[in-house]
Amino acid sequence: MMKEQWVKDLSTIVNPQDVKIDEPLKNYTMTKLGGNADVFVMPSTEEAASEVVKYAHLHKVPIFLLGNGSNMVIRDGGIRGIVLNLSKLDQIRIDGTTVYAQSGALIIDVSKAAAAKSLTGLEFSCGIPGSIGGAMAMNAGAYGGEIKDVIVSCKVLTPTGDILELSKEQLELGYRKSIIAKNGYYVLSSVFELQKGDQETIDATITDLTFKRQSKQPLEYPSAGSVFKRPPGNFAGKLIQDSGLQGKGVGDAEVSTKHAGFIINKGNATASDYIDTIHMVQRVVKETFDIDLETEVKIVGEDLPTDKNKTL
Known part of the structure; x- marks a missing residue:
């Protein structure tokens, strides 16, 4: 009943059509991955956004801010509480x-x-x-x-x-x-x-940088962008490439053959596939170069409950 009550209350703060229950978050992430939000809310004004946050604080409801979903992996179990999206504040x-x-x-x-x-x-x-x-x-x-x-x-x-x-x-x-x-x-x-x-x-610079991005990055596939931070004195993509990891991955998640710093969703990857691929890359680079790759992307949300009857 909690979700229904949150929806009812939040609908007095923002347009009711902008409050959704059990909303699939994969529709709002660049990876096209992620489970559902208990309640998803999109205020149209800064004042309404403030009231939503105050409501969550007052009622001790977990609240999570989801932006453009470009630097993030949301686990398959989704996010509990309120997911706040400010994409309507775009002036x-x-x-x-x-x-x-x-x-x-x-x-x-x-x-x-x-x-x-x-x-x-x-x-x-x-x-x-x-x-x-x-x-x-x-x-x-x-x-x-x-x-x-x-x-x-x-x-x-x-x-x-x-x-x-x-x-x-x-x-x-x-x-x-x-x-x-x-x-x-x-x-x-x-x-x-x-x-x-x-x-x-200015125009020449933008044209040049756009070409560099389009020619070097795997923009034809969903991804979280550059997955790892640059380690001191090195480049994450070069370390991954030199570890022979391009084209490898778990399920439909794969280290891009175009840019080793990217992990792509080839179509049917789960968040678990994507995260397992991140961990695989970290493990192999550590074994190969004794360098710890730190993620630049944020991994958030909950895993799906384990199916105890599942046979491996």
Whole structure:
């Protein structure tokens, strides 16, 4: 009965059509993997998002923020409690050289909007398949650029639903980390400061980086993007490639033959297949090079209950 009560209560905060019970999360992840959410809610305003978080805190309901699902593997058993999705908060505004973007806006779209106004500084993000919220939480970066290079401030929700405005310094941005992830904050919006640039140069840079991404990454298959963090003095993809792991995997999960840093879902993989493939890669690289690969992707949710009658 708990799920039904949560749905009833949350439907007074957001549009009832934006509250769903037992929603399949594979529909919201780049891997196309994951079990169901007990309750899935998509508020249309920052105020409503705050009220949802306050409700979860008050009633001690577990709450999980799901962004664009691009850097994440959700286990086959799904996620208990409330899954909060802010993809409807997707406004992008530009005033001079200042760019405002809500958490649900895709960083690719923000990069394109900035480029269209001849603003330079966000070109590095033109191929990052995530939302502003996710990019902020992990200080996303590519091709020599990072969020911390252009961020001014960020508005967040605390785990109790209070709204905070954090400066660049307060965000504590480092390699794939931030105060947002550390304190369990929920990003509402961000402000970036860019510079006026030459339109031809900006367009050429975006074209070049887009080509590099499309030619080197297995975008034709669902994946969680780059699976592992870069180990000091090495590259995860090179270590995996030199370990002879490309084309290998568990079930329909496979280390990409196009880019060894990616694990793809060839069509019918389960989250367990994907996670087992991650563990296989970590084990073999450790045995081969004595290097521990740390995951960049987050693995969340619950496993399916074990079938005790299953014969192996």
